[in-house]
Amino acid sequence: MNARLDIADAVDAANPVAADRAFIDIAGAAKTFVGQDGGAVVALEGVDLKIRRGEFVSIVGPSGCGKSTLLMLVSGLVEPTGGTIRIAGAPVTGPYTDLGFVFQTDLLLDWRSVLGNILLQCDMRGIDARKHETRAQELVNQVGLKGFESKRPFELSGGMRQRVAICRALLLDPPMLLMDEPFGALDALTREQMQIDLQTMWQRSQKTVMFVTHSISEAVFLSDRVIVMTPRPGKIRAILDVDLPRPRDLHIHETPGFSKIVHEIRVMFQDMGVIHR
Amino acid sequence: MAQRKRSWARDAFWMTLSVVLMIIIWDLCVRIFKIPSHLLPGPIEVYKSGAKNIVPIVAHSGWTILAVLAGFIIAVAVAVPLAIVIVLSPTAERMLYPPMVAIQSIPKIALAPLFVVWFGFGVVPKVAVAFLICFFPIVVDTIVGLRSIDPALIQLARSMGATPRKIFLKLRLPGALPSLFGGLKVASALAVVGALTGEFIGSDSGLGYLLISASGMLNTALLFAVLVVLSVLATAFFYLIEVLERVLIPWHVSQRAHAH
Numbered sequence: 001m002n003a004r005l006d007i008a009d010a011v012d013a014a015n016p017v018a019a020d021r022a023f024i025d026i027a028g029a030a031k032t033f034v035g036q037d038g039g040a041v042v043a044l045e046g047v048d049l050k051i052r053r054g055e056f057v058s059i060v061g062p063s064g065c066g067k068s069t070l071l072m073l074v075s076g077l078v079e080p081t082g083g084t085i086r087i088a089g090a091p092v093t094g095p096y097t098d099l100g101f102v103f104q105t106d107l108l109l110d111w112r113s114v115l116g117n118i119l120l121q122c123d124m125r126g127i128d129a130r131k132h133e134t135r136a137q138e139l140v141n142q143v144g145l146k147g148f149e150s151k152r153p154f155e156l157s158g159g160m161r162q163r164v165a166i167c168r169a170l171l172l173d174p175p176m177l178l179m180d181e182p183f184g185a186l187d188a189l190t191r192e193q194m195q196i197d198l199q200t201m202w203q204r205s206q207k208t209v210m211f212v213t214h215s216i217s218e219a220v221f222l223s224d225r226v227i228v229m230t231p232r233p234g235k236i237r238a239i240l241d242v243d244l245p246r247p248r249d250l251h252i253h254e255t256p257g258f259s260k261i262v263h264e265i266r267v268m269f270q271d272m273g274v275i276h277r
Numbered sequence: 278m279a280q281r282k283r284s285w286a287r288d289a290f291w292m293t294l295s296v297v298l299m300i301i302i303w304d305l306c307v308r309i310f311k312i313p314s315h316l317l318p319g320p321i322e323v324y325k326s327g328a329k330n331i332v333p334i335v336a337h338s339g340w341t342i343l344a345v346l347a348g349f350i351i352a353v354a355v356a357v358p359l360a361i362v363i364v365l366s367p368t369a370e371r372m373l374y375p376p377m378v379a380i381q382s383i384p385k386i387a388l389a390p391l392f393v394v395w396f397g398f399g400v401v402p403k404v405a406v407a408f409l410i411c412f413f414p415i416v417v418d419t420i421v422g423l424r425s426i427d428p429a430l431i432q433l434a435r436s437m438g439a440t441p442r443k444i445f446l447k448l449r450l451p452g453a454l455p456s457l458f459g460g461l462k463v464a465s466a467l468a469v470v471g472a473l474t475g476e477f478i479g480s481d482s483g484l485g486y487l488l489i490s491a492s493g494m495l496n497t498a499l500l501f502a503v504l505v506v507l508s509v510l511a512t513a514f515f516y517l518i519e520v521l522e523r524v525l526i527p528w529h530v531s532q533r534a535h536a537h
């Protein structure tokens with residue numbers, strides 16, 4: 001995996017303009033849906049955000065603030081009603097496929113084994129799955145599921161299933177990951193373990209990650225920057241830098257630096273009336 | 278695997294035991310309450326009548342099996358593609374759904390006399406009734422199955438660059454199989470009802486015909502023998518579909534070892 005990373009860096013070094021530019025560039029993005037009553041529902045309004053290559057960015061906000069919509073716009077699965085999205089300099093029009101997507105539900109296919117689910121990537125893209133079996137097995141070993149590769153999803157726990165979903169996203173080593181509350185359905189302990197493992201994976205691969213969550217501490221623990229969103233219509237309320245040393249372990253939760261940022265975000269939510277005093 | 282085998286053996290044991298117990302209770306009731314044999318013959322008498330009439334029973338069973346299978350298979354062959362078309366095209370849904378519901382609202386048994394007028398006394402009207410009666414549950418359950426896909430799964434597939442065709446064949450269709458099999462099981466029982474109805478209304482063959490003629494002769498023992506054969510056939514048909522289900526969707530919740 002490191003070898004691939006070096007190549008990516010070399011390419012950027014050779015092309016300083018590309019390296020300088022934001023990897024994901026969201027400019028004035030807006031999305032209005034037609035609601036069930038026929039009226040317009042403004043999900044997102046004027047979102048400007050630049051994300052560097054290899055950056056880990058979390059988006060926190062109350063339910064319905066358009067966090068997931070923002071990911072949808074970046075992935076090109078949903079078209080914005082205003083503004084533009086650029087990835088690596090090129091405007092996104094239609095589904096952007098050079099990414100890994102992880103949803104809150106693992107979306108594993110019951111009729112496929114663990115390995116088969118990871119290799120779904122190949123089937124959906126119409127490429128030869130056999131060429132990627134070794135890589136899939138490597139990923140399975142990396143996330144601690146060695147020996148489970150031929151099990152069916154129903155034989156796995158929630159945490160294991162979500163690990164498989166992450167392996168599926170990583171199979172073709174995409175430069176960016178979109179994660180929509182990936183740990184939202186997991187119990188608290190599993191969730192902490194997943195956060196640590198995700199950090200390890202990210203540090204090894206330096207992928208650009210957009211991570212949507214409800215959990216303030218999860219966002220702070222994982223991110224380089226935390227984007228705080230307002231309630232609907234979703235706008236960016238604040239962008240906070242998390243200058244905490246990496247690798248972070250769970251005890252960082254008890255440090256003043258960590259608490260300060262969490263506190264700051266919580267106060268913002270209180271001010272917006274999302275959390276009542 | 279070993280555990281599954283053991284549970285199969287256990288199931289077979291309990292099934293046999295319950296059948297044997299039922300027969301014993303039946304026999305005891307007939308003897309103790311001295312029920313006249315033209316109302317309720319004892320199991321031994323039924324067995325004897327069945328053995329004596331084994332040739333006609335087997336011959337008529339053949340016709341019934343033919344009508345049931347033909348009606349069922351044609352229903353599957355028409356209903357599944359129709360369900361696919363309805364799910365894929367909103368226009369097709371608007372055009373096809375109302376007449377389908379209208380036809381469904383007619384009791385199929387009421388159509389049997391019409392089919393006799395149209396198709397005569399042969400096997401065709403029975404196939405037609407069996408077809409009509411099992412058609413609807415298969416369409417409805419297939420539609421439900423095809424629609425039950427998680428929208429997020431479609432988004433995931435699209436983010437992998439999947440074509441609509443791939444999404445349909447690799448995600449939607451396999452995902453619809455459990456629901457489809459639910460429809461097939463309901464239809465399997467209904468197909469037997471349909472074929473028998475056809476045979477009641479106008480026919481000179483099939484187990485339904487044999488039942489009517491046995492009843493006309495007050496041959497209750499033969500009537501019971503035919504009923505037993507019918508129940509065995511219907512059960513075998515149902516389990517045939519269950520076996521098919523086990524083979525095709527071993528991954529589904531309904532097929533996993535029971536957790537007790």
